[in-house]
Amino acid sequence: MNSMRNALFADLYELTMAACYFENKMFAPATFSLYIRKYGANRSYFVSAGLEEVLEYLESFQFAPNELDFLASTGLFRTDFLNYLEKLRFTGEIFAIPEGTLFFKDEPILEITAPIIEAQLIESFVINAINLQVSIASKAARCTHAAKGKNLVDFSLRRTQGTDAGMKAARASFIAGFGATSNVLAGKHYGIPLSGTMAHSFILSFKEEIEAFRAFARTFPDRTVLLIDTYDTLCGAKKAAQVGREMSQRGLSLKGVRLDSGDIAKLSNEVRQILDEAGLGQVIIFASGGFDEFEIEEVLSKGARIDGFGVGTKMGVSADAPYNDIAYKMVEYDGRPALKLSRAKKTLVDRKQVFREKRDGKMSGDTIGLRSESLPGAPLLECMMREGKRLSPPEALPQIRQRFLGEFESLCEAYRATKNPKTYPVGLSPMLEAAQSKAIRDVKKRELGESS
């Protein structure tokens, strides 16, 4: 429902290259590696997310008749190739890092081995799916860290980049420690707990603010959170306190108030005092309006008395790092290592594995090695799919979230810092280094005429 399964979700060159492979009878297996080349501002880790969508896509990959008709209408492709596409399914193998796991720059999050046409045609979808959820989960993890245990609610739906992103922001932020979402469809589709209060328009639609408060409390006596900044936050707090006392007299309990503007640190203390003086110590204060990890950290450091945050736009678009330098690169074809020469951008050849070591329960360093190696530490990439069939059913979202929370706990504070974090150590194994050097020498000799 929330992902686009079309096989035409592809860049044209994937199809033109495939046509050329077909014409040249190139059906040998290729391995492509997906990895991120750089950290965004203040970033020092990534959270794996999006794999489930990729596995679903690959398992059902096929061209629909109307898609083939469209390709025929372009006049670019021969009939024998289109007939071949009609029967094409994904028959490859996937190694990947499970969702909710932390990973780092240059580490393959996913490696696909499949006949080259299959591995090439799925490129854009695979990058798109993983990139989005990794971006959002990584940003959301930073918010979780800054919130120091306060409840976080995904409020991003309205300003995410499109409907698919709206759904994935709810999923990825829940994986990364958020407690709920305002997105009703995500509640339905993913089983994420729902949360919501009221909008300013609700207050405005009543003749007086306090009447709006009373009406909402009548309809939702168990879960009333009053938005108090429509006219003036402190006036609003006093009216909320009055409604809270009225509810208490009826044996009910006002759940909370929400602040959405102004100096949240200062206002939250003043509102807390108003509520406490009214005997409403149990009423929580919830804050929203432009929060991300930086603002959360700032208001908490200033002594804000906030019990939970609605985190919206900046998390939902990963505003300070709205994309990753993510690459899907061929690292092996027909048994030979494949390597693009580039001073700026490093591709690591061959099928790989990441080995993670721990010391005293904390992650101490990763080594990227060849997949055939056995190195100290736990291997991160697992075989998820073989011959186009997944090896296990989808993981439950709470289980992925639990994995993330465990992983995040084992990452030292220096790497989790909101600003200027330390760089986590990732090395290459001597065997990978040797394979890499040999591949570079071979390419230079072959293509540039340099002697080794």
Next chain:
Amino acid sequence: MNSMRNALFADLYELTMAACYFENKMFAPATFSLYIRKYGANRSYFVSAGLEEVLEYLESFQFAPNELDFLASTGLFRTDFLNYLEKLRFTGEIFAIPEGTLFFKDEPILEITAPIIEAQLIESFVINAINLQVSIASKAARCTHAAKGKNLVDFSLRRTQGTDAGMKAARASFIAGFGATSNVLAGKHYGIPLSGTMAHSFILSFKEEIEAFRAFARTFPDRTVLLIDTYDTLCGAKKAAQVGREMSQRGLSLKGVRLDSGDIAKLSNEVRQILDEAGLGQVIIFASGGFDEFEIEEVLSKGARIDGFGVGTKMGVSADAPYNDIAYKMVEYDGRPALKLSRAKKTLVDRKQVFREKRDGKMSGDTIGLRSESLPGAPLLECMMREGKRLSPPEALPQIRQRFLGEFESLCEAYRATKNPKTYPVGLSPMLEAAQSKAIRDVKKRELGESS
């Protein structure tokens, strides 16, 4: 197909507020206004886009049985309210600025008048749809401006924020002057011309670079654009020139080469010389890799000899302004103006119109007035939907694109500048100013006890 039609694409509060309106028999019409409160960095205009998706959504708006079942399962809603939702359709009126039109800060791009529950339930979808396409079209327009007539191709699919954004980036960039997209599904769905070359993996899958070039030229003799930077751009250019000469000898013509890395200004001149010396003056040079308006302007100012650009990630996520401060605010309920008091955020009350004046064919200034006013200039908002039915069929995309190109031509250079543009003049009509002041006085008196 590419948008999510679910009525549950909503924030929970829209449903809880609706339940409360229902219980309080509040069915009077409300008017909500959608507008952007701030310009992003270096921004001074927005391009209207996304309206078509909103009209489609509203015309087919309804709750599906499984959505109502889900709402029932939350335990939040009474059966009479769910029965009401089952029958609910959108019956309201839409005034909006047509797609492809330029608009500015604070100007309503869309105003919805409908029974308050309807107008409230569609909030998240409407904001999401318009915000995404406005962001991308506005960013893409900046690229169009910087490219000074060079051909631009949308390459953003792989790194947009999700599948929906991938489709909308193709659509919005085409509206804003791009000539083609690499996104095959967008070609099929929107009829946008397709463009594509080859990936580095294609080169790597052949034993030698030149063999990859020859193979592609055999399969696509009419549209071969060779990617020449896999190993070394100048070596690649010489091999491309050789293949180009081989094609010429067979009566064919190499179409182009693509540069994807390095110092593009310098390399493009060197590659041009290699091609020209080989008698291949007709072969175009296409560049990609990290381009947006700033990079395009920079390489062109350095004398790059580039015939077209592939513009990807930074455009597709509007990287330097990945979200807008866009608001959907109630401005009237049941015949009374509605107004939130806020020092930082201004809402303009009442149903409005934007009047645009021109001088010597150039846009000279806008006035936001009441919709009932007749002011000098052309009114921008048109009635697009009445009683839930659209008043005209969807506009053809080329027509929207043509509108944009005409509009952009009429915007003075000072407002289009890539960096530090001038602010376009937008004023309020005296009648709107008066209505606004009166509303503020009334609210302060009522809610804060201030005397006028």
